Amino acid sequence: MHWRSKFKIFVTGLAAVLLVSCAGTATTAARFPTRTRVWPNEPEGTDEPRIAFVQDLRGPRDVGRNPSAFRAFANWITGDTGENLNLRKPFAVALDEAGNLCLTDTDDKLVCYADFTHKQWRRYAKVGKVRFASPVAVARRNGIFYVADSELGKIFAFGDDGKPLFEIAAPLQRPVGLAIDGGSLYVVDSQAHGVFVFGLDGKFQFQFGRRGDGPGEFNFPTCIAVNGRGQLIVTDTMNSRVQVFDLRGNFVSQFGSNGDTSGHFARPKGVAADSAGRIYVVDAIFDNFQIFNPEGQLLLNVGQSGAGPGGFALPNGIAISADNRIFVADAFNHRVQIFKYIGQP
Numbered sequence: 001m002h003w004r005s006k007f008k009i010f011v012t013g014l015a016a017v018l019l020v021s022c023a024g025t026a027t028t029a030a031r032f033p034t035r036t037r038v039w040p041n042e043p044e045g046t047d048e049p050r051i052a053f054v055q056d057l058r059g060p061r062d063v064g065r066n067p068s069a070f071r072a073f074a075n076w077i078t079g080d081t082g083e084n085l086n087l088r089k090p091f092a093v094a095l096d097e098a099g100n101l102c103l104t105d106t107d108d109k110l111v112c113y114a115d116f117t118h119k120q121w122r123r124y125a126k127v128g129k130v131r132f133a134s135p136v137a138v139a140r141r142n143g144i145f146y147v148a149d150s151e152l153g154k155i156f157a158f159g160d161d162g163k164p165l166f167e168i169a170a171p172l173q174r175p176v177g178l179a180i181d182g183g184s185l186y187v188v189d190s191q192a193h194g195v196f197v198f199g200l201d202g203k204f205q206f207q208f209g210r211r212g213d214g215p216g217e218f219n220f221p222t223c224i225a226v227n228g229r230g231q232l233i234v235t236d237t238m239n240s241r242v243q244v245f246d247l248r249g250n251f252v253s254q255f256g257s258n259g260d261t262s263g264h265f266a267r268p269k270g271v272a273a274d275s276a277g278r279i280y281v282v283d284a285i286f287d288n289f290q291i292f293n294p295e296g297q298l299l300l301n302v303g304q305s306g307a308g309p310g311g312f313a314l315p316n317g318i319a320i321s322a323d324n325r326i327f328v329a330d331a332f333n334h335r336v337q338i339f340k341y342i343g344q345p
Contacts, residue, residue, distance in 0.1 A: 037309040038342075039302045050343030051291075051302050053309040054325065057101070057336040059086035060121035063114045085121065087112070090329040090336055092270075092317040094178070096140040099321050103329065103336060104135040104147070111135055111147055127156045128164040137178040137223075137317075139185070141200060146185060148175035155187060157202060166202045177223040179232070181247060186224050186232060193218040195234065195249065208249030213239050216251040223317070227273035229294070235268040235281065242268060242281055242296070255296025256281075262290065263298040270318035270329070276345050280318055282328060287312040289328060307333050 038049035056062065089107035096102065101114040109132045110125040124145070125131060134151035144165065147156045155168040155175055168187075175196075177188030184205060187196045194209030209218045219238040226232060231252060232245040240258035242265075245251055256265045266285035273279050277294040288303035303310045313332035320326050324341035 039300060039310070048343060050300055050341060051326070052340050052342045054338040054340050056309075057087075057114065057327075057338060058334060063116055063121055064119035085123070087334050087336070089331050089334065090317075091135075091331060092137045092178075093319045093327045093329050093336060094137075094139050094317075095319045095321055095327070097142075099323075100140075101319070101327060101336070102138045102140045102145065103317070104138050106134060106136060106331075109133060109135065111138055111145065113140075113145075122160075124158070124162050127158045127162065127167075130156070130164075132156075136176050137188075139178040139180045141180050144200070146178055146180070148178050148187065150174050150176050150190075155185075155198075155202075168198060168202050171204070171207070172196060177221070177234075179224045179226050181226040181230070181232075184247070186226070188221050188224045188234065190220045190222060190237075193221065195221070195224065195232070195245075197249070206249065208245070215254060216243070216245070216249075218243075222269050223271050225271045225273055227277055227279070227294070228275065229277060233271050233273060233279060235271045237268055240265040240268065242271065242279065242292075244296075253296065255292065262301050269316045272318045272320045272326075274320045274324050274326075274341060275322060278341075280320065280326065282315045282318050284314055284316060287315060289315065289318060289326075302339070309337070310339075312337075 037053040039051040040047060087105055089105055090103050091106045092104045094102045098117055100116055103112050105112060110123050113122040132149055134149055135147050136150045137148035139146045143160060145158050153172055153174060157165040173189055174191035175187050176190045179186045183200055185198045185200055189196055193211035194207055196207045197205040199205060211219060213219060218236050221234050222237045223235045224232060230247055234243050236243050241254050241256040243254045266283055268281050269284050270282035279292045280289050282289045287305040288301050290301045291299045293299055303312050312330050315328050315330050317329040326339040328337045330337050
């Protein structure tokens, strides 16, 4: 349609739009469609479904942030669909105390914050005057964002306004994973083959790990999580295993090995634990996530290569809310997939 025709429609419809907008704009809640997929797909005997697909999250509209009637009409006139704010390559995900979602986009080189409480979507491309180069991990506590940039070799801390609070550089080389417990920030460094621990004020506390394949040693680790037992769970990626430590870095246990069948790993990346202590491990090669009990025994695997519900294309980060909603960064499908644990506790 020619722009002049659109303009005529705009003028004639403007009054009606203003009347609607003056009456108040209804904001729809985030989309949570009827369950379209469950796992296991075909339960046998008493094996009931445990995981249900809930929704995709691709951008502002999926947190309930819809434009006003006037803005929607103006966007139609200009042809602006709002898709320029959508995710391009989501990489890491994390949840804050309120259950709101932090994520990084390594293609757009920014950090996004999906505030489900206030239906807001915020984006941060820089801290102060420093632009992100490769934001690969994020955490948030007490209103402060902590972002690991692997290319810059730093952790950046900043507030909601995007103003820098402090940064952590040396002794870090290539920080790639973050987790917070209590007053400590745990940082996985893939190039140093270890974990560095700092206070939430950025002050160094201690470190553990070195390169190797023995207990407590790493070969390019990537992600870290804290479970309800007060234990650290680290994906030891190139050793194709998961290692568990106490909060002081003392080795507790390990599980997994290289292989192409369920219970094995090809490229373990994101890791998280739910309210019952079950451990979820994303595998970027398998295009799925596997669920283990706290002792490391396989319970279920979810997903496969694809683009539909439960289909993945290079998944990476994972985070789990207090009510067992599961958020998985699905990088090349340009979305975060949300699932729900629906089985028995």
